[in-house]
Amino acid sequence: MLTIGKDKVENYILVSLEGQVDASNSVELDESIKEVIDEGNKYILVDASALDYISSAGLGVFMSYLDDFEEQSIQFIIFGLSEKVSNVFHILGLDQLITIKTTKEEALQVIHES
Amino acid sequence: MLKFPNINIGKIILLVTILTWLGLLFVDLLRLFGTVNRMQLGIANEITWTLEIIFFILVYLFCNRSIERSENSDFIHFIWRAASTGLIVIAAAIVIRLFYLVLDDTRLSTDPLLANFFYHINFGLTTIFLISCGLIWKKLILYQKSKTSVQQWQIFEVMLLVSMFFVYFNQNTFTFTFLFGLVFLLLFGVIISVNLKWIPYLTFKDKWKSILFFTIILITTSFLFMQALSYQSAYDEINLMDNLFLMGLFGFVFVYSLFSFLVTLFNLPTSSVFEQKLTEAINFQKLSQSIQPGQSETQVLDILLDSCMSASYADAAWLELSNGSSEEVQILHQRFITNKDRKDIRELMVKTKPFSDFMHTNGLIKSEYISGPTEHDLYKSVLIVPIKVNRDLIGYTILLKEVKNGFNKEMLNIINTFVGQASISVENHRLLNEAIKNERYKEELKIAQRVQSSLLPSVLHHNEDFDIVGFSEAADEVGGDYYETYQFNEHRFGLIIGDVSGKGTSAAFNMAQMKGIFNSLVQLDLSPKEFLSQANSALSRCLAKNHFITTTYYLIDTEARTIQFSRAGHCPTLYFDSHSGQADFVKLEGLGLAILRNKKFPQYLHEKTIHYHPADVLLMYTDGIVEAKNLENEEYGYDRLKEVLNKHHLLTAPQIKEKVIESMHEFLGGASLPDDDFSLMVLKFTPEH
Numbered sequence: 001m002l003t004i005g006k007d008k009v010e011n012y013i014l015v016s017l018e019g020q021v022d023a024s025n026s027v028e029l030d031e032s033i034k035e036v037i038d039e040g041n042k043y044i045l046v047d048a049s050a051l052d053y054i055s056s057a058g059l060g061v062f063m064s065y066l067d068d069f070e071e072q073s074i075q076f077i078i079f080g081l082s083e084k085v086s087n088v089f090h091i092l093g094l095d096q097l098i099t100i101k102t103t104k105e106e107a108l109q110v111i112h113e114s
Numbered sequence: 115m116l117k118f119p120n121i122n123i124g125k126i127i128l129l130v131t132i133l134t135w136l137g138l139l140f141v142d143l144l145r146l147f148g149t150v151n152r153m154q155l156g157i158a159n160e161i162t163w164t165l166e167i168i169f170f171i172l173v174y175l176f177c178n179r180s181i182e183r184s185e186n187s188d189f190i191h192f193i194w195r196a197a198s199t200g201l202i203v204i205a206a207a208i209v210i211r212l213f214y215l216v217l218d219d220t221r222l223s224t225d226p227l228l229a230n231f232f233y234h235i236n237f238g239l240t241t242i243f244l245i246s247c248g249l250i251w252k253k254l255i256l257y258q259k260s261k262t263s264v265q266q267w268q269i270f271e272v273m274l275l276v277s278m279f280f281v282y283f284n285q286n287t288f289t290f291t292f293l294f295g296l297v298f299l300l301l302f303g304v305i306i307s308v309n310l311k312w313i314p315y316l317t318f319k320d321k322w323k324s325i326l327f328f329t330i331i332l333i334t335t336s337f338l339f340m341q342a343l344s345y346q347s348a349y350d351e352i353n354l355m356d357n358l359f360l361m362g363l364f365g366f367v368f369v370y371s372l373f374s375f376l377v378t379l380f381n382l383p384t385s386s387v388f389e390q391k392l393t394e395a396i397n398f399q400k401l402s403q404s405i406q407p408g409q410s411e412t413q414v415l416d417i418l419l420d421s422c423m424s425a426s427y428a429d430a431a432w433l434e435l436s437n438g439s440s441e442e443v444q445i446l447h448q449r450f451i452t453n454k455d456r457k458d459i460r461e462l463m464v465k466t467k468p469f470s471d472f473m474h475t476n477g478l479i480k481s482e483y484i485s486g487p488t489e490h491d492l493y494k495s496v497l498i499v500p501i502k503v504n505r506d507l508i509g510y511t512i513l514l515k516e517v518k519n520g521f522n523k524e525m526l527n528i529i530n531t532f533v534g535q536a537s538i539s540v541e542n543h544r545l546l547n548e549a550i551k552n553e554r555y556k557e558e559l560k561i562a563q564r565v566q567s568s569l570l571p572s573v574l575h576h577n578e579d580f581d582i583v584g585f586s587e588a589a590d591e592v593g594g595d596y597y598e599t600y601q602f603n604e605h606r607f608g609l610i611i612g613d614v615s616g617k618g619t620s621a622a623f624n625m626a627q628m629k630g631i632f633n634s635l636v637q638l639d640l641s642p643k644e645f646l647s648q649a650n651s652a653l654s655r656c657l658a659k660n661h662f663i664t665t666t667y668y669l670i671d672t673e674a675r676t677i678q679f680s681r682a683g684h685c686p687t688l689y690f691d692s693h694s695g696q697a698d699f700v701k702l703e704g705l706g707l708a709i710l711r712n713k714k715f716p717q718y719l720h721e722k723t724i725h726y727h728p729a730d731v732l733l734m735y736t737d738g739i740v741e742a743k744n745l746e747n748e749e750y751g752y753d754r755l756k757e758v759l760n761k762h763h764l765l766t767a768p769q770i771k772e773k774v775i776e777s778m779h780e781f782l783g784g785a786s787l788p789d790d791d792f793s794l795m796v797l798k799f800t801p802e803h
Contacts, residue, residue, distance in 0.1 A: 056615035064660035092683040093705030
């Protein structure tokens with residue numbers, strides 16, 4: 001089960017993920033991210049504090065937009081990862097390519113600084 | 115052994131019957147001769163009667179046999195048999211009369227012996243006619259057997275048998291007992307004559323035929339009866355006809371023929387309705403059975419259109435299939451209507467209400483059909499029934515009649531039933547096809563499974579300094595895990611373990627690509643970091659955008675006692691160090707292959723070298739193991755894996771492998787299977803002795 005919420009706040013958009021991302025629903029995640037990019041958002045914050053699990057298919061979704069983020073100079077920040085999920089990002093090395101912060105405040109800080 | 119010659123019982127019965135008849139004739143002639151010449155020959159009446167009874171029984175046996183053996187069980191065939199027998203008997207009687215006419219007033223015409231001879235011929239033929247009729251009526255009465263009707267018939271047969279012997283009792287005189295017996299037989303004959311259930315099954319044409327045949331039978335019966343009575347008065351001495359059996363049979367044959375005649379006659383006007391219902395029932399059956407393997411939907415719809423037309427007496431019809439959402443329709447079957455008329459009517463439909471509304475609510479049809487008048491020159495009324503399969507509209511059946519208000523409620527009901535049944539048939543057909551297709555896919559997957567299992571090595575390269583085993587299990591038929599080894603020389607080896615993102619078929623294809631890349635790059639004898647960089651650039655070109663592969667590549671040198679490796683996003687290697695006596699995950703930064711598809715990739719890679727000791731264990735695995743979840747949604751995790759190795763490091767490589775799998779299955783609790791592919795490779799360096 002995966003619930004994706006979207007909340008447009010001031011100058012950024014907050015995407016919140018709840019539940020699990022696996023092969024069966026990674027398409028939903030993909031569509032949501034594609035949508036927020038197409039909307040022209042330059043600051044995308046992903047609240048993953050309620051994300052229990054992410055499979056390789058889910059990681060593939062984030063990975064596939066890395067180029068888009070760079071080309072369109074989009075700030076993409078994930079925050080609130082549980083230790084377990086964070087470890088998955090770390091093992092794959094994806095934390096080196098995506099900005100990952102512990103709290104929302106830290107994430108907002110990044111936006112303000114830029 | 116004694117061999118019986120092949121005896122034809124029918125022929126024997128026939129022969130015996132004729133002999134009996136000749137015997138009867140001879141005896142009676144003798145008796146008459148005696149009477150005429152006033153001589154007392156001492157021949158008792160009982161001999162005549164006995165011969166007569168034997169004759170009756172033989173005729174019964176013969177007729178019964180010949181009717182039972184007849185292959186044609188058609189009613190009309192039976193009735194014709196009775197009628198034709200009647201015609202022959204009448205013809206014989208007429209020939210005899212003509213013969214007497216020719217004789218005119220010669221002495222021979224008054225000769226009692228000759229008259230007696232012809233009397234016997236008439237008697238024999240009458241008996242044959244009556245008994246064969248009686249047996250045919252039996253067939254008709256017992257067409258739809260019930261316990262009561264069979265019992266009634268058996269009682270009647272016994273009564274007839276008894277009546278044969280009545281002659282001994284009343285000495286062949288007309289008494290009240292005779293009359294009583296006759297009335298009794300007749301009443302019973304009337305009771306069993308109400309069994310006329312075969313009549314509705316006759317077609318209209320057959321009914322006319324049977325009316326004609328029954329007329330012949332009735333005339334024959336009446337004629338023979340009159341003839342029997344007239345003989346009786348002329349020759350008192352020899353009286354064969356005035357027999358309770360024959361008289362009773364006369365009555366029964368006549369009554370049943372009369373009933374059948376009248377009922378058939380009155381059934382004529384309604385017979386077309388019965389025929390129609392029967393056709394409908396057969397059509398319905400055809401529709402429900404029409405989907406056999408090899409038959410197509412078109413054939414079902416063909417039967418449907420014919421059935422609907424015959425049920426509603428439609429003058430013309432067509433069946434069109436709608437192709438999805440487009441306005442374009444495909445005309446599948448067309449009956450008795452020109453293309454021009456069809457197009458005209460179709461245009462009229464689209465223009466006029468309520469048809470236009472009906473046909474425009476694509477897929478959202480509430481009512482099951484629509485019928486009404488049209489303004490077409492030829493066709494005055496139209497009925498449109500949509501055909502729905504699995505709630506989707508697939509087309510329309512359009513029926514046309516040249517009369518106004520041509521479709522009544524009964525027709526609509528039956529047509530709706532037909533359409534419903536056809537829809538079910540089509541749906542079943544589609545489901546069947548799908549099932550066949552799925553079965554084929556399963557077969558294909560099995561092949562894929564075989565191919566893939568051959569991609570994983572069955573034997574891994576090693577030398578006496580270490581032992582190595584591998585294991586892999588896919589969650590689906592095929593998986594995306596991969597491991598392999600390579601031997602550069604006596605003491606140098608290359609090892610790889612990898613996990614393709616996702617699972618199932620797409621993962622399996624990518625895994626095959628990875629194997630190809632490994633086998634080409636490994637020969638270049640590159641450093642682990644260089645190897646993975648090259649692999650990344652190769653995979654970047656061939657993997658889909660959202661796919662990646664995690665892998666770790668190891669170089670083992672048993673001479674230098676080193677393990678040199680680099681990790682590309684794969685699960686950290688678990689290493690048991692026999693010096694410290696502790697298993698631990700080796701920390702090393704890295705990045706999965708094909709995640710970063712540019713030249714920056716190598717900067718995320720790192721290399722590490724381990725100097726191993728004898729009895730050290732290297733455990734390589736994929737995330738399917740650590741992420742395996744039990745029923746409580748708890749992951750197997752890294753700690754459990756480490757624990758197993760700590761506990762069993764003294765065992766051999768295959769044993770350690772078994773322990774890991776065992777521990778995992780134990781954790782999963784048997785019932786659930788891992789929902790991801792999982793693999794592991796255990797390498798154990800040979801301990802010092």
